Amino acid sequence: MFTFPSLLWIGLPLVALPILIHLINMLRHRRVKWAAMDFLLQSQQRQKKWIVFKQLLLLLLRMSAIAAVALMVAQPVLRNRLGELLGAAKTHHVVLIDDSYSMSDRWGNTSAFDQAKQVVQRLADRVAQESALHKFSLMRFSEAQGGPKAAQPAVYHQIVDPGFAVVIEKVLGPMEPSESAAGPVAALESVVRDTSAAKDETRIIYLISDFRAPQWSEATEPRKLLEKLNQMGVEVQLIQCVDAMRDNVAVTGLAPQSGVRAAGVETFAEVTLHNFGRSTARHVTVALEEDNVARPGIVVDSIAPGETVVRRFRVNFANAGYHSLTARLSGDSLSVDDSRYYTVDVPGELPVLIVDGSSHARDAFFLATALAPGGKTSTGWRPQIENARFLEDPERIEPFAAIFLLNVERLSQPAIDSLESYVKNGGGVAFFLGEKSRADYYNEQLYRDGEGLFPLPLNRPTELLVDRVDESPDLTVSDHPVFAVLAGKRNSFLQLVRVERYFAAAEDWKPESDPNVEVLATLRNGAPFVATKRLGEGRVFAQLSKISPEMTRLGRWNNWAVGNPTFPVVMNELAGFLSATRRSANQRFVGDRLALQLNPQDYHPQIRFQLPGEKGGTVDVAATATVDGLQAELDDTSHSGLYEAQLLTTAGRQERRVFGYNVDTAESDLSTFDGPQLAARLPGVDYSFHRAADLDFQKTDLAGFNLSDSLLYLLLGILIIEQLLAYSASYHPPRSEARRR
Numbered sequence: 001m002f003t004f005p006s007l008l009w010i011g012l013p014l015v016a017l018p019i020l021i022h023l024i025n026m027l028r029h030r031r032v033k034w035a036a037m038d039f040l041l042q043s044q045q046r047q048k049k050w051i052v053f054k055q056l057l058l059l060l061l062r063m064s065a066i067a068a069v070a071l072m073v074a075q076p077v078l079r080n081r082l083g084e085l086l087g088a089a090k091t092h093h094v095v096l097i098d099d100s101y102s103m104s105d106r107w108g109n110t111s112a113f114d115q116a117k118q119v120v121q122r123l124a125d126r127v128a129q130e131s132a133l134h135k136f137s138l139m140r141f142s143e144a145q146g147g148p149k150a151a152q153p154a155v156y157h158q159i160v161d162p163g164f165a166v167v168i169e170k171v172l173g174p175m176e177p178s179e180s181a182a183g184p185v186a187a188l189e190s191v192v193r194d195t196s197a198a199k200d201e202t203r204i205i206y207l208i209s210d211f212r213a214p215q216w217s218e219a220t221e222p223r224k225l226l227e228k229l230n231q232m233g234v235e236v237q238l239i240q241c242v243d244a245m246r247d248n249v250a251v252t253g254l255a256p257q258s259g260v261r262a263a264g265v266e267t268f269a270e271v272t273l274h275n276f277g278r279s280t281a282r283h284v285t286v287a288l289e290e291d292n293v294a295r296p297g298i299v300v301d302s303i304a305p306g307e308t309v310v311r312r313f314r315v316n317f318a319n320a321g322y323h324s325l326t327a328r329l330s331g332d333s334l335s336v337d338d339s340r341y342y343t344v345d346v347p348g349e350l351p352v353l354i355v356d357g358s359s360h361a362r363d364a365f366f367l368a369t370a371l372a373p374g375g376k377t378s379t380g381w382r383p384q385i386e387n388a389r390f391l392e393d394p395e396r397i398e399p400f401a402a403i404f405l406l407n408v409e410r411l412s413q414p415a416i417d418s419l420e421s422y423v424k425n426g427g428g429v430a431f432f433l434g435e436k437s438r439a440d441y442y443n444e445q446l447y448r449d450g451e452g453l454f455p456l457p458l459n460r461p462t463e464l465l466v467d468r469v470d471e472s473p474d475l476t477v478s479d480h481p482v483f484a485v486l487a488g489k490r491n492s493f494l495q496l497v498r499v500e501r502y503f504a505a506a507e508d509w510k511p512e513s514d515p516n517v518e519v520l521a522t523l524r525n526g527a528p529f530v531a532t533k534r535l536g537e538g539r540v541f542a543q544l545s546k547i548s549p550e551m552t553r554l555g556r557w558n559n560w561a562v563g564n565p566t567f568p569v570v571m572n573e574l575a576g577f578l579s580a581t582r583r584s585a586n587q588r589f590v591g592d593r594l595a596l597q598l599n600p601q602d603y604h605p606q607i608r609f610q611l612p613g614e615k616g617g618t619v620d621v622a623a624t625a626t627v628d629g630l631q632a633e634l635d636d637t638s639h640s641g642l643y644e645a646q647l648l649t650t651a652g653r654q655e656r657r658v659f660g661y662n663v664d665t666a667e668s669d670l671s672t673f674d675g676p677q678l679a680a681r682l683p684g685v686d687y688s689f690h691r692a693a694d695l696d697f698q699k700t701d702l703a704g705f706n707l708s709d710s711l712l713y714l715l716l717g718i719l720i721i722e723q724l725l726a727y728s729a730s731y732h733p734p735r736s737e738a739r740r741r
Contacts, residue, residue, distance in 0.1 A: 018062040054725060061722040068715040090201035092135040092157070093127060095120055096187040098209035098241075099140040101336045102667040104177040105210065105242060113177045115241040115692040116208045122696070123206065124168035127160050134160040135201070138171065141182035141209075142638075144190045145591070179336055179590045179640050181664040183215050188225035191234075204235045208692070210242045211678060213671040219681040226685045236687035239695060242672055247277025249284060249303060250337035250668040254327045257312065257481060261576055262349050262380025266316040271327045271340070273311075275303040276669045289326040290315060292642075320348040322658040324642055337668045341642055341660030349382040350401040352575060353390070355408060357436050361385055363406035363548045366561040367432075370568035371575060379572055391415035397422055401579035406547055407434030410441050420453055424536025428578025429453065433503050434546040435461075435554055443506075455517045455533035455542050457506035461554065464499050464523055474499045475529060475560075477521045482532075482541075482573045486566055493566045499523060499558045503544040537581055541574060588661045594637050596645055596657070598623060598630040604648045607632045612641020612661070637661055 097120065103113040120138065127134045138155035154171050158164070184207060191205060216222070226236055253272030261267055271288070275281050284300040298311045317323040322345050329338040352371060356364035368383040384400075391397060392414040403422070408431075411419070423429055431454065433442075439458035446454040464474060473495040477483035486494050505528050511519045514533075521530035533540040546557035561567050588594075596607065605623040610616065616639070623632035637643065640663050647655040673681070675689045 016063075017066060018059050054728065058722065058725050061718055061725065065715060065718045065722065068711050068718060072711045072715070090133045090135065092137070092201045092203045093123065093206065094191055094203060095123070095136070095138045095206045095208065096144075096184070096191070097138065097140050098182075098184070098207075099142050099175075099178045099180075100182045100667050101177055101179045101663055102212055102334065102670060103210055103241065104336055105246060105334050105670055107244075107246060107333065111177075112210045112241040113175075116239075117172045117175065119206075119208055119239055119241070119692045119695060120172060121165070121168060124160075125165045128162055128164045130160075136160050136164065136168075138168070139187055139190065140175075140178070141184060141187050142178040142180045144186035145180065145182050177336075178638060179663050180638070181667045183222075184209060185221045185225065188222060188229070192225060192228055192232075202235070203233070204237060205229060206237045206239060208239045208241060211238075211240050211673050212667070212669065213673055214666055214669045216673050216678065216681060223682050223685055226682065226687065230686050236685070238678070238687050238689045239692050240672070240674075240690070241692045242670075243691070243693065245278065245671045246333040247275075247279055247281065248332055248334045248337070248668055248670050249273060249275050249277065249281045249329060250334075250665055251286070251327050251329060251340035252308070252665045252668075253310075254325055254340040254342045256315065256342075256344070256580075257576075261579075262378075263317055263320040263346050264378050265380035266314055267576070268312045269315045269325060269342075270310050270312055271298065272308060273300060273303060273329075274308045274665070274668070275305055276671075278305050280304050285330055286311070287328045287330075288313060289324075289328075290317075291323055292326070317344075317346045320346055322346075322656060324658050324660060326642075334668065334670065336640065337663050337665055339640065340662055341640065343642065343658045343660040345657075350380055350575075350579060351382045351384055351399060353397060353400040353403045354383050354385045354406065355388055355391060355404065356385060356406045357388065357408040358406065358434060358548070362550055363432065363434065363546065366548045366567075367404060367406065367571060370561070370571040373568070381572070381575055388412070388415060391418050394418045394421055397427075400427075402428045402430070402575050403578075404430045404432070406432045407436050409436040409438065411445070416445060416453070420535070423453065423538035423540060426537040426581040428539045428541070428581065430541040430543075430574060430578060432543045432545070432547040433458075434557065435552045437503070439503060450514055453533075453535065453540055455514075455531040455540055456511075456528065457509050458544070459504040459506050461501055462504040462527075463501055463555075464525065464527075472524050473497070474524050475521055476523075477530075478519075480518070480520045480532075482520060482530075482570060482577050485569060485573070493564055496564055497558065497560045497566070499529065499545060499560075500555060501545065501557045502527065502529060505544075539578055539581065541578060588637075588659060589664050590640050590661055591637060592661070594634040594643060594659060594661075596623070596632045597628055598632065598647070600625070600630050602649055603630065604650065605630055605632075606648070608646040609634050610644040610646065611636075612639055612643060616641070 097116050099113065103111070103116065105112045124136065127136065136155055136158050137153065139153040143153055155168070158167075188207075229236060250273070251271065252274045253270065255270060257268040257270050271286055273284065273286070281303045282301065284303055286298040286300070288295050288297050296313075298313060300309055300311065303309050315325065322343060324344075325342040327340045331338060354364045354367055356362075358364075364383075364385045368385065371379060371381040371383050373379070381401075388408060388411055391403075392412060397403060397418060403419070419429055439460055442454055443457050446452045447457050475494060475497045477486055477494065502523065511517060511528070511531075516534040517531060518533075519528045519531050521528075523529050528544065530541070530543050532542070546552075547561060549556060549559045549562045594609075598605075603623075607621050607623060609619045609621060611619065619634065619636075621632045621634060623630035632645075634643070634645075640661050643659045643661060645657045645659070647657065649655060678689065
C-alpha cells in the first residue's frame with residue numbers, strides 16, 4: 001500500500017529512462033572498417049560476455065535507482081511482519097469522530113453516532129490484536145472547538161495493549177452526540193498542530209462523520225488541512241456513518257412579532273418552521289408553552305420540501321419580570337432541533353419619548369392619548385413629552401424604547417448626532433411632518449443624500465386634489481407589520497381617512513434607488529405617504545403629513561386622528577415596530593457564554609444555576625469581583641433549553657433570570673455527499689473513502705510500516721555500487737600512458 005499512489009504512477013514510467021538513453025546512444029554510432037579493427041574484434045570476442053554482463057548490470061542498477069526514488073516519493077507502507085523489520089515500528093491511529101447534533105439522526109434501532117462508535121470499537125479490537133507497537137488517540141469535533149486551549153481528549157497518545165479494547169468500550173459507552181454544530185476544521189487543525197507525534201511513526205487519520213452537504217459543499221478549509229496532512233506523510237481514511245438522507249422538519253424561529261411590549265399587554269408571537277426534507281410534511285403539530293405552562297397548540301396542514309412556514313399566536317405576560325416561550329414538534333429522525341426557546345425580561349411599562357414642535361403640543365396630545373389612553377386600558381407605553389433640546393444628551397434618550405418627532409422645524413447638530421447614534425445602536429425614531437417642517441432643512445441636514453436619518457428627499461407641501469370620478473380611498477397601506485391588521489379590505493375604517501395636504505417626495509427620487517428604504521403607504525395619486533428606513537441596527541419611520549387633525553394657516557392636513565379607530569391601533573403597532581430591535585433578547589446558541597454582571601451593593605455573590613431538562617440539576621457559582629462589579633459565569637451551556645439563574649439580593653429578596661439556548665439550525669439539513677460527490681470537492685487529496693456499515697477491520701492488516709527510510713538507505717547503496725561498476729566497465733589508460741599524452 002502507498003500513502004501517495006498517484007505519485008507512484010507518475011514516477012515508475014521514468015524507470016525506462018536509462019534504456020531510452022542507451023538506445024539513443026546506439027543510434028549515434030557509425031560503422032567504419034579499418035585495418036587494425038580485426039585485431040580489436042578478436043580481442044572483444046574473448047571479453048564480450050563479461051562486458052555485456054557488466055553493462056546490463058549497470059543498466060539495471062540505474063533503473064533500480066530511479067524506481068527507488070519513485071517508491072520513496074509514493075511512501076510505501078508494508079502491513080506485515082516483514083515491514084516491522086524493514087520500516088518504522090510504530091503506528092499512531094488518530095480517530096476524529098463527528099459528534100455534531102446531525103449525528104443523532106436515527107433510523108431503525110441505530111443512529112449515525114451509534115454507527116461511528118461501532119467503527120471505533122472494531123478498530124480498537126483489531127489494533128489490540130496486533131503485536132507491533134500502536135498508539136491511539138480519540139477526539140470529538142466538539143472537544144476541538146476550544147482551539148489550542150481545548151481540553152485534552154480522554155484517549156490521547158495511549159499505547160495499545162491487549163486490554164485496550166475494553167478501555168475504548170468504557171470510553172464509548174456513555175458518549176452521546178453533542179448539541180453543537182461543530183465541523184471538522186477545528187479537529188483537523190488540532191492534528192496538524194500536534195507536534196508530539198514521533199518522527200519514526202506512521203500516522204493514520206480516521207475522519208468519521210456523516211458528511212452533510214451544508215458542511216462539505218464549500219470544503220476549502222478541510223481540503224487545505226487534508227492536503228497538509230498528506231504532505232506530512234499522514235494516511236487519511238474518510239468513513240461515512242449514514243446511508244441516506246432522511247426527512248426533517250425543524251423549529252427555526254420563535255419570537256414576538258414586534259417585540260414584547262409590557263406586562264399585561266396582549267401581543268402576537270411567531271413560530272417559524274422549515275422543512276429540510278425532500279417530501280411534504282403533513283399535519284405538523286406545534287405544542288406551545290408559556291412560562292412552562294401548556295397553551296393551545298398549532299397545526300400546520302402541510303409544509304412542502306424547502307418551504308418555510310410562519311404561524312402567529314397570541315401571548316400575554318401578566319406581570320413584569322422574566323418570561324419564556326417554548327415551541328415543540330413531535331419527534332422525527334432528528335429530535336434535537338424540534339424545540340425552540342425564547343426568553344424576555346418584560347417591564348411594567350416602556351418609556352416613549354415624544355418631541356413636539358407644534359404650538360401647545362397639540363400633536364403630542366393625540367399621539368400620547370393613542371399610546372396611553374388611561375383608565376383600565378393598559379397598552380404598556382409611558383409617553384414623555386419634551387422639547388428638541390432634550391435630544392442633545394445621548395444618555396438621556398438611551399432608556400427610551402422609541403422616539404417620536406412631531407412637526408419639528410429643526411434640530412441642533414448635537415441632537416442629530418445623538419439620534420443617529422441611538423438608531424444605529426438599535427433604536428427606533430418616527431418623524432411626522434407638519435406646517436413647521438422645512439423641506440430644504442430636512443434634505444440638507446437629515447436626509448443628506450441618503451446618508452442621514454430621514455428616508456427620502458422632500459419637495460414642498462402639496463394638496464391632494466379631490467377627484468370626484470375616482471372613488472379610491474385616499475390611503476392605501478401594505479402588509480408591513482405596522483399596517484398588517486389594516487391591509488387589504490379587512491378594515492373599512494381605513495377608507496374614512498381623508499388626506500388633504502402632504503409633503504411630496506422629490507421628483508427625481510425612486511424608492512428602489514435605496515435598498516434600505518421601503519414605502520409602506522401611498523396616496524390615491526401614487527405619491528409616498530409613509531416610508532421606513534434601516535439605519536445600522538435600528539429603524540426610522542416617516543409620515544409625510546401632520547399627526548393632529550387641527551386646522552392650520554395652510555388648512556387641514558388629514559383627519560386620521562379624529563374618531564378613527566385605526567389610528568390608535570397603528571400608533572401602538574408603530575411603537576412596537578420601532579422598539580422591537582431594542583426589546584429583542586439576544587439570540588443564544590448552545591455553547592455560547594452565559595455571564596451575569598451584578599452590582600455588589602444589590603446582590604450576594606453566590607448564584608445557583610438551574611440547568612435545562614429533567615436531569616439538568618443545579619450548579620452553584622461564586623461571582624468574582626471585577627472592575628465593573630461582580631461577574632458570574634456558567635461554564636457549561638452545551639444543551640438547549642431554559643437556563644435559570646437564582647439570585648439573592650442584599651435585601652433578602654429572591655430573584656430569577658431566565659435565558660433560552662437553541663441549537664444552530666445549520667445542522668438541520670440532512671442531505672449528504674456520497675463518495676464521488678466528496679471526491680469532486682477534495683481534488684488533490686489522497687484518501688480512502690469507506691461506508692461505516694461495510695468497513696470490517698478484521699479483513700484489513702493495520703500494522704503499517706513506512707518503508708521510506710529503508711528505501712533511502714537502499715538508494716544510497718545502489719548509487720555507490722553503480723559508481724563502482726561504471727568505473728569498472730569504462731576504459732582507463734595506465735597512468736604512465738596518460739602522462740605521456
